[in-house]
Amino acid sequence: MLRLERTEINEASPTPLYRQLAEAIRTRIRLGDIKTGDALPSERELSDAARISRVTVRRAIETLLDEGLLSRKHGSGTYVAPRIEQQAGLLSGFSSDMGNRGLRPGSVWIERGAGNPTPEEAMTLGLGIDEFVLRFARVRTADGEPLAIERAVVPARFLESPDAVGTSLYAALEAQGHRPVRGLQRIQAGLATQEEARLLSVVPHAAVLRIERRSFLADGSPIEFTRSAYRGDRYDFVTEVREPRTPDTSR
Amino acid sequence: MLRLERTEINEASPTPLYRQLAEAIRTRIRLGDIKTGDALPSERELSDAARISRVTVRRAIETLLDEGLLSRKHGSGTYVAPRIEQQAGLLSGFSSDMGNRGLRPGSVWIERGAGNPTPEEAMTLGLGIDEFVLRFARVRTADGEPLAIERAVVPARFLESPDAVGTSLYAALEAQGHRPVRGLQRIQAGLATQEEARLLSVVPHAAVLRIERRSFLADGSPIEFTRSAYRGDRYDFVTEVREPRTPDTSR
DNA sequence: CACTTCAACTGGTATTGTCGACCTCGTGAC
DNA sequence: GTCACGAGGTCGACAATACCAGTTGAAGTG
Incomplete structure (x- = not known):
């Protein structure tokens, strides 16, 4: 006992x-x-x-x-309760996701800079089209093999400069006191474009998992918009879902 | 005020x-x-x-x-807090998922019966290979168009007979007092097989989203194992993730 | 022997009271 | 005008107590 x-x-x-x-x-x-x-x-x-x-x-x-x-x-x-395997850190970044899977994360920069948002980005980030955003695009690798292409957009006011981001975007944001507490993810299946196929070392029209993520601070302001394409043959996305603790049966 | x-x-x-x-x-x-x-x-x-x-x-x-x-x-x-669009009922079934999207759900039975579990099913459901399971396979439609193939396996003791399931598996389970409170979902991108392509009315090698779900009761016993293949061009999977309410900063 | 009853558990809800940490904004000093 | 400061407000944490509502198993009953 x-x-x-x-x-x-x-x-x-x-x-x-x-x-x-x-x-x-x-x-x-x-x-x-x-x-x-x-x-x-x-x-x-x-x-x-x-x-x-x-x-x-x-x-x-x-x-x-x-x-x-x-x-x-x-x-x-x-x-x-019986132990159910640990869920992947959902609101965490690529690095810790790979850590959970026992893979060594790495990345190759494709783009890192500042600019104006596209209309779509302005919409999802709640910005005017004349405000500034920072862009980060990387090929993400696991144990040296390309696994995903990741393109992130962040309103410029949340980071001092694009160079503040080392390996982890989330670490850089948190260092500035910005911690996302909610996220909305959209997952789709698609076929690799020519460019994606080249960057991921797969044949064109191979299956890819497209993940779109928007993150929000506690006060609800959008802080990040990321679109990724994962190799379908090497990656799966695991989520754990739970019913509310006290289901409201009165309605 | x-x-x-x-x-x-x-x-x-x-x-x-x-x-x-x-x-x-x-x-x-x-x-x-x-x-x-x-x-x-x-x-x-x-x-x-x-x-x-x-x-x-x-x-x-x-x-x-x-x-x-x-x-x-x-x-x-x-x-x-700012209203963030409602998450799809994650632990809910196809029917309410479609309801949220404003689509009319339907289904066509492929298989409905009893049998012994495969080794994989026995493993994930925590059964012996000589115990009984019920199988339900359907083509799921939205507004009349085929959208997904869904194959569910349930330990026989949770349902009186396969015919207890009308349109919703979850409704039938709940009617017997079995309400899943947790689920583990695995999402992958793949290419449609010949058979899948035929059932879903798409060309072979079209993109499909494969979703595998295991559900558990409050006491932790597995109650359902479902594998689905969704048309990649018509379906996306949306999840909302939240950080724990009171993050433990002490560790 | 099977069945019912009930008392002694269990968690579920709600109150009142107290103290501490944190944020905001007006006041006053410079 | 700017800035530091503090008062008063807000949420955060905890105690002690009371009673309600399911569950369970043992004692009593047929």
């Missing part, structure tokens, strides 16, 4: 109690202290053992519910 | 207060009472006006945060 002692929680830490508790439970699960299907101690027990109020315990459990680590059953208990 | 009166909330209703409140605010936003970018009344104000405790008000706001309708700024206020 899981034993949780107050000792594990640091009262003075700036990290909120519910996060510390969540992390403690997360660790227990990762270490196999409590296994898939096992019941967690009841909320009241946890509350007593860690000397944390039940409300706070519930908050910790809720974050783990969101992560899919636990499942609750009213009247019965809280259980460790 | 938004005025919320206690009158809107029904004390005696079986629906929890926080959901009633969330619904009330949701309605206000939909009706344009409060517009994009506007600040919501402060939590204390809402609490006073509706005579609901602040904790409960926060819960209501949190559900709207999850839905992407609101965004909070510590020390400043809670604001109405």
Whole structure:
């Protein structure tokens, strides 16, 4: 059985109690202290053992519910959910996506500069056509093999200069304090054009996966518009979907 | 400004207060009472006006945060987030997906029956190869035009008979009390095989979007394994991704 | 022996009270 | 006029308590 002692929680830490508790439970699960299907101690027990109020315990459990680590059953208990493989970092960039897949990411620059947006870009980024944008186009490689062509557009005000972007666009944006929190992705199947075929080292008309992504800051302003073409024979896109935690049955 | 009166909330209703409140605010936003970018009344104000405790008000706001309708700024206020187009019902079936796109869904049966799982199916559904599964294969149409081929496999114990499935597999499962809460989807680009081309009325080697989906119940047991091939020229797959509500910066 | 009942669990909702961190904007000093 | 500063407002975190609502299994009943 899981034993949780107050000792594990640091009262003075700036990290909120519910996060510390969540992390403690997360660790227990990762270490196999409590296994898939096992019941967690009841909320009241946890509350007593860690000397944390039940409300706070519930908050910790809720974050783990969101992560899919636990499942609750009213009247019965809280259980460790079976591990489902980690989803690829969706809002993360190419680099960490490749990292998750155990591939070595690389890239070759095609274009890096500033300019005015096309009408389509102006529309999706909410800009006037006379405002400035930065463009980044790269061939992305995995273990040295070309895997995708990626063309990103960012409103110029979010970055000091095009050269601020090293390997990761997201890292550069975050360094300036701009962190996208939402994204909208559109995925299509298509055939490689002549140019794409050349850049990706495939035959023309090979299958490609086209991914279009728009990212937004917390206040809703668009920060990035990226269009990519992935080799269909080497890449698949994995998403995990979850139903809302508390389905609204009243409507 | 938004005025919320206690009158809107029904004390005696079986629906929890926080959901009633969330619904009330949701309605206000939909009706344009409060517009994009506007600040919501402060939590204390809402609490006073509706005579609901602040904790409960926060819960209501949190559900709207999850839905992407609101965004909070510590020390400043809670604001109405810009409307981002509705995501397609991800865990929903073909029918409601088409509904969202304003297309009339239809289908033509190819196969409907019972049998033993293939090794691959046994693996992904967590079954023994001697247990039974039900198979459903259909050509899915939108406004009468073929759009996708869909092949679903469900462990037999979840449905009384193959005939329980009318137009919607999900509806049939839910009628038996089985509601999938999580799904894992894998999306690939490919070229249509001879048979696919025939069923979809496209030329061989046309681009197709292959989607593989596994769904799970709350307790983690796999309930469905579906493989689909969508016409690349007529379908795109849209997903919305969100960063976790409270990013853990401590790790 | 099968069946029903019910008490003692479990999680679900809601209140009141307190303190802290953060943001904004007006006031006053320079 | 510009700038630093602080007061007051906002969200963030937590405690202690109360009661409601499903679940479960053991005791009692037929």
